[in-house]
Amino acid sequence: MNKAEAKTRIAKLREEIAYHRYNYHVLDKTTISEAALDSLKHELYKLEQEHPDLITPDSPTQRVGGKPLAKFKKIKHARRMLSMEDVFSFEEFEAWYERGRKLSGKNQLDLFCMPKLDGLAISIIYKNGVLETAATRGDGTTGEDITVNVKTIESVPLNLMSEKGLEIPGTVEVRGEVYFPEEAFEKMNQEQLRNDKPAFANPRNAAAGSVRQLDSKITAGRGLAFMAWDLEADFGQKTESDEWELLKKLGFRAVENSVVCKYLAEVRKHWEALQKKREKLGYWIDGMVVRVDDNIVFNKLGVVGKTPRGLVAWKFPAEEATTVVQNIEWFVGRTGALTPVAVVNPTFIAGTTVKHASLHNYDEIKRLDVRVGDTVILYKAGDIIPKVKEVLKNMRPDGTHAVHQPRQCPVCGSDVVKKDEEVAIYCKNPRCFAQDREAVLHAAKSFEIDGLGPATVSAMIEKKIVQRAPDLFGVTAEELLGLEGFAELSAKKLVDEIQNKKTIPLANFIVALGIRNVGLETAHDLARHFGSFDKLRQASVDELSAIEGVGQVVADAIVDFMKQEHNQEMIDDYFKQGIVIKNPTQQSQKLAGQSFVLTGTLESLTRDDAKDRIRALGGDVSSSVSKNTDYVVAGEAPGSKYDKAKKLGVKILSEREFLTMLGR
Ligand SMILES: [Zn+2]
Known part of the structure; x- marks a missing residue:
C-alpha cells in the first residue's frame, strides 16, 4: 500500500472507529461487536506504525476510553492512564518481545503475565492510607469522579492495610479493574428483565454502566468486584511481581493467576492454560497482559503515543x-x-x-x-x-x-x-475437471483417507493416475513418485494409508458415492433400513420413499443414480479394488446414561428427530442445562443454554460432531 492509499484507508478507519466508539462509550449502545471493532483498531494501529507521520493527536489510537460524561465531576489523573497494544497471534507477540529485547539491550527479559480482565479500568487515590477519590480512565488524562460508587464495592479497601515495617507513602494510587463476577452479572440481568429493562449484552458494558450510576445505591446492589493491577507509589519495589506482593499486603485482590515467565515458550503455555481455564474462573477475561517484569527496563522502554512499549495484551482468539x-x-x-x-x-x-x-x-x-x-x-x-x-x-x-x-x-x-x-x-460439462477433483476428494473424505489434499488429487487426475474415486485404491508408490512433492517415503505412506482404509461402514460408503441430497444422516437411515448395499442398490422408489427420513426427492435421486451406467461402473470398480463394506449391526445402547440438551436450529434434522435418535440409543434429553448435563448440542443461533453450558464447562457439540456421535 503506498502512502496516498494508506492515508485514505487511515481516514476511513478513523471515521468508522469513531462512530462505533461514540455509541459504545458515550451512549452505552453497541453498534458493532467488540471483536470487530478491535480488528479495525488493530489495522489502524499497524498502518500508523508503518506510516508514523500520519499519526495525528485525534486518532483513535491516541486516546484511551471515551470522553468523560458531563454529568460527572471530572478528576485529572496524576499520571496518564495509558492503554495497551493488542496482539492476536504468537508471531505478533514474539515480534513485540524481540523489539523490546533489542531496545533494552538485554539478552532475555523476564515477563510478568496476568489475565486481562474484561471490565472497566479505574484509578483509586489513597491519602495517608485512606481512600480519597476514585475515577474512571476517561480519555487517559481526565476521568469521571466515581468515588461514592467505588466505595460500595466490597473488594476495594477503604483503608490501606499496613503491616510492621511497611512504610506507606502519603499518596498511593492503585489502578485496577472493576468487573462483574458471573453470578452477580446473571442476577442483575434477571433483575433487569423482571423490571422490563433490557439485559446487558456483555459484562464490560454492564460494569461500566453500573459504576457510572448517579445513584450509588444502584451500584451497591449490583455486586461488582475489583482486582488491582498497578501500584503508583514508591515502596522500593523493583519488579511487577514485587508490586503484586505489595498490593496483596495493602489489602487488595491483585489479579489472580499471574506468573513470571522467563521464556517465550513458558509465556505461550501460560496463555494456552489461561484460555482453557477461562470458563471456570467465575469472571470474564479476554486475553493475557504481558509486562516486562523489571521496572527499570520497563521505564527505559518508554511510551509510543499512548501505549507503553513494555506492555502488551495478547488477546484470545476472537470469533x-x-x-x-x-x-x-x-x-x-x-x-x-x-x-x-x-x-x-x-x-x-x-x-x-x-x-x-x-x-x-x-x-x-x-x-x-x-x-x-x-x-x-x-x-x-x-x-x-x-x-x-x-x-x-x-x-x-x-x-x-x-x-x-x-x-x-x-x-x-x-x-x-x-x-x-x-x-x-x-x-454444464459432466467431465469438468473441477467436478472430478471434488468427487474424488469427497470420496476420500468419506473413506477417511488422511493426507490427500486438493493439490495431490489435481495432480493425480492431470497425470491420469486417477480418473474416478475407485482408482485411488489402485494407485502405486511408483506412480506417486512421478508427482511433484513426493519422495519414496511419502509416496509409500500415502499408498499405505489408502490401502488401510479399504474397509468402510455402509453409511459412509453411501455418502462416498456422492448421490445428490444424500448426506450422512440420510445414509444412516438407509443403512439401518437395508442392512446391506445390495438391497439398497435394488430398491424401488416406493420402497425408498416409505422410509422415515427419506422423501420423494431423495428416493428419486437414489434410483436415478443407480440406473446410470457410469455410476454402476464406478460401484463395480470399488468392489474390483477390493473394498469391504461393514454392514450396521443391531441398534446399540451406546448413549445409555448420557444426558443431552439441544439448543439452536439443526440443519439436517428437526429437534424431535434429534430427540428420538438420542433416546433410541439409550440417551436422555433434558430441556435445561445443569451440572449433570453431559452434552449440549448447539445448532444455528443457539440460545442462553449455550452460554450456560460454556459457563458450567459442559461439553458442547456442533451438529457435525453430534451426527458423528449418533452414527458410529
Ligand atoms: Zn466446468
Whole structure:
C-alpha cells in the first residue's frame, strides 16, 4: 500500500472507529461487536506504525476510553492512564518481545503475565492510607469522579492495610479493574428483565454502566468486584511481581493467576492454560497482559503515543474480525455447482489465519452487496470456513462495481446453466475437471483417507493416475513418485494409508458415492433400513420413499443414480479394488446414561428427530442445562443454554460432531 492509499484507508478507519466508539462509550449502545471493532483498531494501529507521520493527536489510537460524561465531576489523573497494544497471534507477540529485547539491550527479559480482565479500568487515590477519590480512565488524562460508587464495592479497601515495617507513602494510587463476577452479572440481568429493562449484552458494558450510576445505591446492589493491577507509589519495589506482593499486603485482590515467565515458550503455555481455564474462573477475561517484569527496563522502554512499549495484551482468539475483500472467485463443487468465495486479506479469527470467506450463492452476494475492495466483518461459527456477516459500506472505496454472475465455468470454460427453482448455477460439462477433483476428494473424505489434499488429487487426475474415486485404491508408490512433492517415503505412506482404509461402514460408503441430497444422516437411515448395499442398490422408489427420513426427492435421486451406467461402473470398480463394506449391526445402547440438551436450529434434522435418535440409543434429553448435563448440542443461533453450558464447562457439540456421535 503506498502512502496516498494508506492515508485514505487511515481516514476511513478513523471515521468508522469513531462512530462505533461514540455509541459504545458515550451512549452505552453497541453498534458493532467488540471483536470487530478491535480488528479495525488493530489495522489502524499497524498502518500508523508503518506510516508514523500520519499519526495525528485525534486518532483513535491516541486516546484511551471515551470522553468523560458531563454529568460527572471530572478528576485529572496524576499520571496518564495509558492503554495497551493488542496482539492476536504468537508471531505478533514474539515480534513485540524481540523489539523490546533489542531496545533494552538485554539478552532475555523476564515477563510478568496476568489475565486481562474484561471490565472497566479505574484509578483509586489513597491519602495517608485512606481512600480519597476514585475515577474512571476517561480519555487517559481526565476521568469521571466515581468515588461514592467505588466505595460500595466490597473488594476495594477503604483503608490501606499496613503491616510492621511497611512504610506507606502519603499518596498511593492503585489502578485496577472493576468487573462483574458471573453470578452477580446473571442476577442483575434477571433483575433487569423482571423490571422490563433490557439485559446487558456483555459484562464490560454492564460494569461500566453500573459504576457510572448517579445513584450509588444502584451500584451497591449490583455486586461488582475489583482486582488491582498497578501500584503508583514508591515502596522500593523493583519488579511487577514485587508490586503484586505489595498490593496483596495493602489489602487488595491483585489479579489472580499471574506468573513470571522467563521464556517465550513458558509465556505461550501460560496463555494456552489461561484460555482453557477461562470458563471456570467465575469472571470474564479476554486475553493475557504481558509486562516486562523489571521496572527499570520497563521505564527505559518508554511510551509510543499512548501505549507503553513494555506492555502488551495478547488477546484470545476472537470469533469475528474485519478485513478487505481482494477478489470474489467462483469455486466448482462435485455436483458442478458454482459457489462464490471471497478472497480476503489474511486475518486472524478464532485462532487461525483466514484467507477465504464463504458467500454461499449469488443471492447472498446481492443481499450483502459485497464488492471487491469492500471492508467486511467475517465471523466463524463452528469449524467451517468463516462467513461474511456484514459489509461496512461507509468504508467502501470509490470505483467499485457490483458483482455479476459468471456465464462460463471458471475451470473448464463450459457454459453455466441455472436449474429450475434453484439459486445455484452449474457447470454444464459432466467431465469438468473441477467436478472430478471434488468427487474424488469427497470420496476420500468419506473413506477417511488422511493426507490427500486438493493439490495431490489435481495432480493425480492431470497425470491420469486417477480418473474416478475407485482408482485411488489402485494407485502405486511408483506412480506417486512421478508427482511433484513426493519422495519414496511419502509416496509409500500415502499408498499405505489408502490401502488401510479399504474397509468402510455402509453409511459412509453411501455418502462416498456422492448421490445428490444424500448426506450422512440420510445414509444412516438407509443403512439401518437395508442392512446391506445390495438391497439398497435394488430398491424401488416406493420402497425408498416409505422410509422415515427419506422423501420423494431423495428416493428419486437414489434410483436415478443407480440406473446410470457410469455410476454402476464406478460401484463395480470399488468392489474390483477390493473394498469391504461393514454392514450396521443391531441398534446399540451406546448413549445409555448420557444426558443431552439441544439448543439452536439443526440443519439436517428437526429437534424431535434429534430427540428420538438420542433416546433410541439409550440417551436422555433434558430441556435445561445443569451440572449433570453431559452434552449440549448447539445448532444455528443457539440460545442462553449455550452460554450456560460454556459457563458450567459442559461439553458442547456442533451438529457435525453430534451426527458423528449418533452414527458410529
Ligand atoms: Zn466446468
